[in-house]
Amino acid sequence: MLNIVSLSLISIVVGFLGSLTGLGGASILIPLLVLLGIPVKEAIACGMVAIIATSSGSAASYVKERITNVKVAMYLEMFTITGAIVGATITTIIHPIYLYFFFAAFLLTSFLKIKKPSDCDFQESIHQDRIARWLDLKGSYYDECTNKVVEYKADHAVLGGLGMLVAGLAAGMLGIGAGAFKVTVQENILKLPPKVSSTTSNFIIGMTALAGVSVYLFSGLLNLTLMAPMAIGTTIGAVAGGRILNKISDRALRILFFLIVIFLIGQMLYKGVTSI
Amino acid sequence: MRNEKIGSGEPKLETGISFLLMVGVIISLILEIAGVILLYQSYRSLAISQNESAFIRGNDFFTFIFQQFQGKHSSGIGMELMTIGIIVLILTPYIRLITSVVYFGWEKNLKYVFITLFVLVVITLSLALH
Numbered sequence: 001m002l003n004i005v006s007l008s009l010i011s012i013v014v015g016f017l018g019s020l021t022g023l024g025g026a027s028i029l030i031p032l033l034v035l036l037g038i039p040v041k042e043a044i045a046c047g048m049v050a051i052i053a054t055s056s057g058s059a060a061s062y063v064k065e066r067i068t069n070v071k072v073a074m075y076l077e078m079f080t081i082t083g084a085i086v087g088a089t090i091t092t093i094i095h096p097i098y099l100y101f102f103f104a105a106f107l108l109t110s111f112l113k114i115k116k117p118s119d120c121d122f123q124e125s126i127h128q129d130r131i132a133r134w135l136d137l138k139g140s141y142y143d144e145c146t147n148k149v150v151e152y153k154a155d156h157a158v159l160g161g162l163g164m165l166v167a168g169l170a171a172g173m174l175g176i177g178a179g180a181f182k183v184t185v186q187e188n189i190l191k192l193p194p195k196v197s198s199t200t201s202n203f204i205i206g207m208t209a210l211a212g213v214s215v216y217l218f219s220g221l222l223n224l225t226l227m228a229p230m231a232i233g234t235t236i237g238a239v240a241g242g243r244i245l246n247k248i249s250d251r252a253l254r255i256l257f258f259l260i261v262i263f264l265i266g267q268m269l270y271k272g273v274t275s276i
Numbered sequence: 277m278r279n280e281k282i283g284s285g286e287p288k289l290e291t292g293i294s295f296l297l298m299v300g301v302i303i304s305l306i307l308e309i310a311g312v313i314l315l316y317q318s319y320r321s322l323a324i325s326q327n328e329s330a331f332i333r334g335n336d337f338f339t340f341i342f343q344q345f346q347g348k349h350s351s352g353i354g355m356e357l358m359t360i361g362i363i364v365l366i367l368t369p370y371i372r373l374i375t376s377v378v379y380f381g382w383e384k385n386l387k388y389v390f391i392t393l394f395v396l397v398v399i400t401l402s403l404a405l406h
Binding site for chain 1: 294298403
């Protein structure tokens, strides 16, 4: 039977797997909670609170290592928080059945990660549009792969912002970080290096989740006995996962990723179909 | 080599934000764990509750914080600590935002004062109006 202790333990495992696979804790935990009988809207709202903890915890070290670009993050947050507030508002008013299908559909964007090039292969973009230049969207970081300082400039600032609006909408609506989608926008539209994209995305996720939580706050969905074990467990699991990530083979991680995503999509579709 | 010149060109802000996020999350998780332990000591149960007392309730976030510290929503010390832990967690990115506005104002970087202020105003309104 689900209680605070068992949910904490489940959340540790989920936070660990979410960190290893890059899916994030909430994307895995929400379908599991639904499977265990928790109402989907409650799971989504509490998932958003857990995301603030995991995102802030891991963002702290990436910002300290100066890989995260805080200026790019703050510019993109204008779009993600707007999307998240709209998305969360939609969730509070629509019928829960739609959420199962939206969740399953958005999980498909996780596969965007598969095409991700090697973190060491970044080719600096020589072009930078006027708005990105005006906003000073550029930076550098020390790359341990190549033992070099990598310099970069962002491009297509407006289009990238609109992509992040969609990411924020999905995040607020489904109670997840939407990290894979955010990273794809940053790498392919804004032309940021993979490491900068993933750490900046992680930083933005915390603020996006805050925007979502601001909508869910007094909607009667934030359950303390769910939020506490979710926040504690996923943060501990994510820290542990981050520490052993480099010790697991890429092939094992890819198999784990596929199995988890297929299971989650199947579970949400099953729940959606049986709820009709 | 790692040095002050890498990053987004704002090393002081990056160091401050990193510290702030780490402290906020640690305090919040300690309060949550302490709250769960005290909840168990009071009720000898750690069930996932659907009672009204397990849900955060109120009108706006800032009044809610004020009332929480006045003990107006008190449902036992365990629940109270868990609620304060969630408040600290929610305030962590919010304070990071205020810090950024102040930093860019101090640096007279008006573009980023406007950008961070926009995010701060939207989040503040959303916290106050929901």
